[in-house]
Amino acid sequence: MTAPATDAPLAHAGPEDPLVDARGVVKSFGSTQVLQGIDLAVQPGQVVCLLGPSGSGKSTFLRCVNHLERIDGGRLLVNGHDVGYEKRRGKLYELSERRIARRRADIGMVFQRFNLFPHRTALENVMEGPVVVRRRARTEAADRGRELLDRVGLADKASSYPSQLSGGQQQRVAIARALAMDPRLLLFDEPTSALDPELVGEVLDVMRDLAADGMTMLVVTHEVGFAREVADVAAFMADGVIVESGDPRQVLGDPRHERTQSFLARVL
Amino acid sequence: MPTTVAPHEPATTPTDAQLPVVPLRHWGRFTVGALVLAVSVWFLLAVGRNPNLDWPTVGEYLFAPLTFRGLFVTVWLTFAGMVMGIVGGTVVAVMRLSSNPVLRVVAGVYIWAFRGTPILIQIIFWGFLGAFIPTISVTVPFTDVVLFSAPTSQLVPATVAALLALGLNEVAYAAEIVRAGIQSIDKGQTEAAKSLGLTPAQTLRRVVLPQAMRVIVPPMGNETLTMLKTTALVSVIAGQDLMSNLQAVYAQNFKVIPLLIVASIWFLVLTTLLTVPQRWLEQRFGRGVDPGATRRPLSRALMPRRTR
Numbered sequence: 001m002t003a004p005a006t007d008a009p010l011a012h013a014g015p016e017d018p019l020v021d022a023r024g025v026v027k028s029f030g031s032t033q034v035l036q037g038i039d040l041a042v043q044p045g046q047v048v049c050l051l052g053p054s055g056s057g058k059s060t061f062l063r064c065v066n067h068l069e070r071i072d073g074g075r076l077l078v079n080g081h082d083v084g085y086e087k088r089r090g091k092l093y094e095l096s097e098r099r100i101a102r103r104r105a106d107i108g109m110v111f112q113r114f115n116l117f118p119h120r121t122a123l124e125n126v127m128e129g130p131v132v133v134r135r136r137a138r139t140e141a142a143d144r145g146r147e148l149l150d151r152v153g154l155a156d157k158a159s160s161y162p163s164q165l166s167g168g169q170q171q172r173v174a175i176a177r178a179l180a181m182d183p184r185l186l187l188f189d190e191p192t193s194a195l196d197p198e199l200v201g202e203v204l205d206v207m208r209d210l211a212a213d214g215m216t217m218l219v220v221t222h223e224v225g226f227a228r229e230v231a232d233v234a235a236f237m238a239d240g241v242i243v244e245s246g247d248p249r250q251v252l253g254d255p256r257h258e259r260t261q262s263f264l265a266r267v268l
Numbered sequence: 269m270p271t272t273v274a275p276h277e278p279a280t281t282p283t284d285a286q287l288p289v290v291p292l293r294h295w296g297r298f299t300v301g302a303l304v305l306a307v308s309v310w311f312l313l314a315v316g317r318n319p320n321l322d323w324p325t326v327g328e329y330l331f332a333p334l335t336f337r338g339l340f341v342t343v344w345l346t347f348a349g350m351v352m353g354i355v356g357g358t359v360v361a362v363m364r365l366s367s368n369p370v371l372r373v374v375a376g377v378y379i380w381a382f383r384g385t386p387i388l389i390q391i392i393f394w395g396f397l398g399a400f401i402p403t404i405s406v407t408v409p410f411t412d413v414v415l416f417s418a419p420t421s422q423l424v425p426a427t428v429a430a431l432l433a434l435g436l437n438e439v440a441y442a443a444e445i446v447r448a449g450i451q452s453i454d455k456g457q458t459e460a461a462k463s464l465g466l467t468p469a470q471t472l473r474r475v476v477l478p479q480a481m482r483v484i485v486p487p488m489g490n491e492t493l494t495m496l497k498t499t500a501l502v503s504v505i506a507g508q509d510l511m512s513n514l515q516a517v518y519a520q521n522f523k524v525i526p527l528l529i530v531a532s533i534w535f536l537v538l539t540t541l542l543t544v545p546q547r548w549l550e551q552r553f554g555r556g557v558d559p560g561a562t563r564r565p566l567s568r569a570l571m572p573r574r575t576r
Contacts, residue, residue, distance in 0.1 A: 068459055097468050105465025115460035118556040119478050129464035161556035181464060
């Protein structure tokens with residue numbers, strides 16, 4: 001190959017490279033620009049919490065990271081790759097759906113509304129990715145699935161259908177389903193916003209355990225307490241930009257920006 | 269005399285819990301019911317004892333070999349037509365939802381044409397295909413070499429024409445049902461599947477279609493019943509089905525009414541039988557939604573009524 005080394009596609013981001021590297025990311029829906037230049041880096045092993053009022057673009061940014069939305073400008077590198085593109089000879093080539101799917105397999109995502117597959121049991125939900133995408137043997141995937149359900153405290157619910165589980169249990173199954181792919185990065189899109197208040201704790205406990213195990217996590221949340229306790233970096237978003245980010249104790253305890261101050265005054 | 273009796277209550281009165289209950293007599297309901305029953309019995313007797321109904325003839329043809337031959341073709345046409353409709357309909361539905369505009373338009377025009385013209389016209393068209401395309405030949409492209417050539421009427425006999433008409437028509441209806449089913453599935457399901465790394469085809473096959481089946485099965489059951497009954501129309505091109513065969517009989521012996529009764533009895537038997545697989549399928553695809561549907565769907569289908 002004669003291509004310069006800098007243009008060679010990276011197999012994976014190295015240990016010191018950020019897993020998410022956003023530079024001036026722009027995204028519009030019609031005439032509304034929901035992301036107006038996002039700069040954010042998530043290092044391996046870090047937990048980064050995105051906070052901010054609704055409509056500030058947090059969820060949209062998270063969805064861009066997993067290519068559920070396509071960015072309109074700037075550059076977004078995940079796991080060392082341009083999201084949705086392949087860089088070759090100084091050009092970005094758009095990827096096929098198949099290649100995009102293969103890249104998504106390394107990134108787990110947990111949704112606000114759980115989105116478990118209702119026609120499959122908890123265990124089958126967890127096995128789906130490994131069996132279909134990674135082509136694991138069913139018995140092997142089932143063993144690992146039971147392990148993961150046990151890890152989120154639901155070993156006894158393996159054969160339950162989602163409709164037979166509480167919201168908190170469904171969300172924990174969803175986390176196990178994401179973990180089954182051995183993701184390098186886990187994305188959480190307001191994972192506790194659809195839960196009854198008394199069920200929020202059980203999901204946050206699981207997330208806390210994952211963080212303690214060194215999982216790299218990008219979390220969109222309204223749980224200020226969780227962010228302050230678990231996050232390595234807290235970023236506050238408003239109107240499509242990150243207005244301040246850094247140590248959560250500083251950002252959430254002693255915010256400098258007036259938007260952050262007024263938001264925290266309202267939610268605390 | 270005991271002194272424990274309360275002053276206001278006589279000792280003979282039972283407590284409230286023991287009071288006898290007198291049910292309301294629904295006199296109006298009873299009267300109307302009796303009246304309707306009487307009229308129905310009178311009507312059935314009047315019709316059933318009409319000599320023109322000619323029960324002996326009904327009995328004679330009900331189990332005649334000719335009837336069974338027709339019945340076989342009718343069942344075969346229904347089954348093959350529905351298989352064609354469902355397979356083709358799924359393809360057309362996916363085309364209609366495709367991001368390729370050419371596929372979308374072609375699927376749309378197909379549905380528009382086949383739903384917009386009477387099935388009777390379509391049946392006659394396929395029956396008289398020979399008048400439109402007299403011979404069908406397969407040639408090597410860009411040469412004069414003919415690999416195969418035969419008159420259309422020989423290649424497409426009446427039964428095949430009937431199947432083409434029913435099947436191609438069903439494709440259009442099935443496509444709309446499948447499309448509605450696919451579109452009824454929450455977008456979050458697709459996103460969850462994508463986030464696991466499933467390709468669009470895997471997402472459709474493993475996540476969207478199985479859930480859409482719950483929405484698709486009941487109207488498909490209706491389509492099957494309609495298809496079964498529509499086979500009677502292929503008698504206009506002598507499709508060898510039940511209706512064609514019986515029609516051929518009454519064209520000769522003029523016993524129209526008894527032979528129509530024979531056909532009706534068999535259609536009722538078949539439509540009744542069809543409800544069993546439909547109920548089974550509905551329960552099979554209700555897994556995870558209807559909590560009771562997870563176990564032994566067949567036994568539930570056969571014994572559907574259970575007190576709640």
